[in-house]
Amino acid sequence: MERIPILRMGRYLLVTIQVDMHDRLAMTLQDDLTNRIVETGATGVLIDISSLEIVDSFIGRILGNVAAMSRVLDAETVVVGMQPAVAITLVELGLSLTGVRTALSVERGMELLRASQEAHLEESADGRTAG
Amino acid sequence: MAVLRDEVVPIRAAADVVLVRQVVREWAIKQGFGLVDQTKIVTAASELARNTLDYGGGGSLRLEALDEGVRRGLRLTFEDHGPGIPDLDLALKDGYTTGGGMGLGLSGSRRLMNEFEIDSRVGEGTRVTVTRWK
Amino acid sequence: MQGNGNQMLIQVLSERQSELLAEWMAALTTGSIRRDDLMKEAELRGQCGDFLRMLRDAVQSGNVTNVMAPEWADVRELLSSISRSRTLQGFSPREVATFVFSLKKPLFNQLHHALENDTRQLFDELATASDLLDNLGLWTTEAYQKVREEVIRRQQEELLELSTPVVKLWDGVLALPIIGTLDSSRTQTVMEALLQKIVDTGSEVAIIDITGVPTVDTLTAQHLLKTVTAARLMGADCIISGIRPQIAQTIVHLGVELGDVVTKATLADAFVLALRRTGASVVRTAGRPGSEK
Numbered sequence: 001m002e003r004i005p006i007l008r009m010g011r012y013l014l015v016t017i018q019v020d021m022h023d024r025l026a027m028t029l030q031d032d033l034t035n036r037i038v039e040t041g042a043t044g045v046l047i048d049i050s051s052l053e054i055v056d057s058f059i060g061r062i063l064g065n066v067a068a069m070s071r072v073l074d075a076e077t078v079v080v081g082m083q084p085a086v087a088i089t090l091v092e093l094g095l096s097l098t099g100v101r102t103a104l105s106v107e108r109g110m111e112l113l114r115a116s117q118e119a120h121l122e123e124s125a126d127g128r129t130a131g
Numbered sequence: 132m133a134v135l136r137d138e139v140v141p142i143r144a145a146a147d148v149v150l151v152r153q154v155v156r157e158w159a160i161k162q163g164f165g166l167v168d169q170t171k172i173v174t175a176a177s178e179l180a181r182n183t184l185d186y187g188g189g190g191s192l193r194l195e196a197l198d199e200g201v202r203r204g205l206r207l208t209f210e211d212h213g214p215g216i217p218d219l220d221l222a223l224k225d226g227y228t229t230g231g232g233m234g235l236g237l238s239g240s241r242r243l244m245n246e247f248e249i250d251s252r253v254g255e256g257t258r259v260t261v262t263r264w265k
Numbered sequence: 266m267q268g269n270g271n272q273m274l275i276q277v278l279s280e281r282q283s284e285l286l287a288e289w290m291a292a293l294t295t296g297s298i299r300r301d302d303l304m305k306e307a308e309l310r311g312q313c314g315d316f317l318r319m320l321r322d323a324v325q326s327g328n329v330t331n332v333m334a335p336e337w338a339d340v341r342e343l344l345s346s347i348s349r350s351r352t353l354q355g356f357s358p359r360e361v362a363t364f365v366f367s368l369k370k371p372l373f374n375q376l377h378h379a380l381e382n383d384t385r386q387l388f389d390e391l392a393t394a395s396d397l398l399d400n401l402g403l404w405t406t407e408a409y410q411k412v413r414e415e416v417i418r419r420q421q422e423e424l425l426e427l428s429t430p431v432v433k434l435w436d437g438v439l440a441l442p443i444i445g446t447l448d449s450s451r452t453q454t455v456m457e458a459l460l461q462k463i464v465d466t467g468s469e470v471a472i473i474d475i476t477g478v479p480t481v482d483t484l485t486a487q488h489l490l491k492t493v494t495a496a497r498l499m500g501a502d503c504i505i506s507g508i509r510p511q512i513a514q515t516i517v518h519l520g521v522e523l524g525d526v527v528t529k530a531t532l533a534d535a536f537v538l539a540l541r542r543t544g545a546s547v548v549r550t551a552g553r554p555g556s557e558k
């Protein structure tokens with residue numbers, strides 16, 4: 001069965017969606033990602049959708065699910081590279097993708113992850129010293 | 132109003148939803164729609180095709196390329212002989228889910244297209260017709 | 266009157282193709298209608314021959330009155346394409362329609378020739394032929410208008426693009442100064458251009474300045490908001506600046522919800538905010554160049 005490959009980049013996972021996914025493939029991706037986060041202890045997930053020409057409510061839900069699940073596993077998800085036509089359509093469709101952070105590119109996405117992780121660390125540090 | 136071409140695509144499995152997206156995209160391009168409009172049409176088609184499969188138990192899509200002289204359009208008719216929708220008003224409300232979700236399918240497609248018609252009878256089936264004009 | 270006023274017409278069109286072509290060409294290449302500068306004789310002869318042949322095929326169906334019927338589709342298409350190419354070549358609308366109308370005389374001559382002794386029949390056939398060519402002539406004129414409209418629309422689009430440029434103010438900061446009223450379609454085009462520029466330049470902040478927009482209606486306000494939402498979905502942020510007092514009033518009056526969209530009174534304020542967002546800052550160095558000593 002075909003699967004979408006998940007690359008590991010240090011403490012982050014990178015997924016590049018390049019095919020028009022049928023529903024089962026998308027759900028398999030969701031499962032695979034969750035498993036990989038646990039396996040690798042990843043702190044961040046980058047989903048590159050710059051090749052996706054269509055994002056409908058199903059895919060939108062998958063993205064939302066991945067973001068929520070990863071957060072439970074203490075990882076942050078960033079969706080990058082959304083095409084303008086897709087963004088315009090999603091707005092019209094009424095899909096808000098709340099809880100999903102976005103960035104213009106993989107590089108920006110990684111910056112975002114790093115910045116939020118630093119903030120995260122600071123918080124924990126303060127918490128401890130406050131004791 | 133003239134129907135330039137029409138074609139029927141069966142929707143019986145998940146792979147057909149992907150096929151629907153491809154066929155609708157081709158037809159939209161042929162009718163001269165720009166990229167943003169194409170995206171809207173294909174997205175609406177994806178929503179409705181999925182509904183047909185998941186809630187209608189499978190059915191078909193009829194594509195019609197329309198020409199009214201002054202404007203051209205693309206009409207998509209999704210039909211199934213499934214359980215039908217008992218409460219249409221509720222189903223058309225944004226974000227409504229029957230535990231697993233019709234969600235934005237119907238209301239979203241309505242927003243993405245210019246014309247939207249739905250005919251559903253419990254126990255008989257559902258037919259959704261949407262049209263986008265150039 | 267079916268079947269009465271067209272038998273000879275059909276016959277003439279079927280059997281007198283070369284005579285008609287000769288007379289028609291003669292009419293088209295004399296005097297005022299001649300446009301050597303725009304079209305060579307060989308090309309003209311080709312067009313006339315094609316039209317006569319298709320005319321013959323169409324009338325043989327029996328229908329010589331309704332040119333919008335399927336039997337006449339080929340003729341209509343030929344006329345449309347002839348009209349289109351002539352329009353683009355620079356012929357005037359009168360010249361384009363004359364292509365069809367100038368076939369009347371040759372056709373009437375042939376009918377007269379064939380029906381010299383039957384004035385009643387001749388009259389019916391002439392009437393039918395005249396109506397037919399009138400309809401076809403009108404069709405060419407309509408086709409001409411369509412082409413003109415296409416040209417105008419394309420020019421409008423180009424003008425639109427030129428009048429609302431998206432400019433890069435700084436690394437990662439774009440500005441879209443809008444001048445003039447925003448109608449629905451213009452707003453859509455402009456917004457699509459902005460979003461595309463965001464992707465192309467990788468800019469995370471876009472300032473939409475509406476200082477030059479006198480009025481905003483509900484639809485336009487909604488489009489602006491949709492654009493901001495779309496930009497956010499992509500990973501960029503928009504700041505709307507230059508909101509005039511009147512527009513502020515309209516927005517409140519119309520009940521448009523700006524939500525958490527950031528707005529600034531001036532483009533300058535928006536720019537400062539944008540710089541901060543992208544992590545840049547402006548520092549004034551001590552001592553102006555050229556002053557003192």
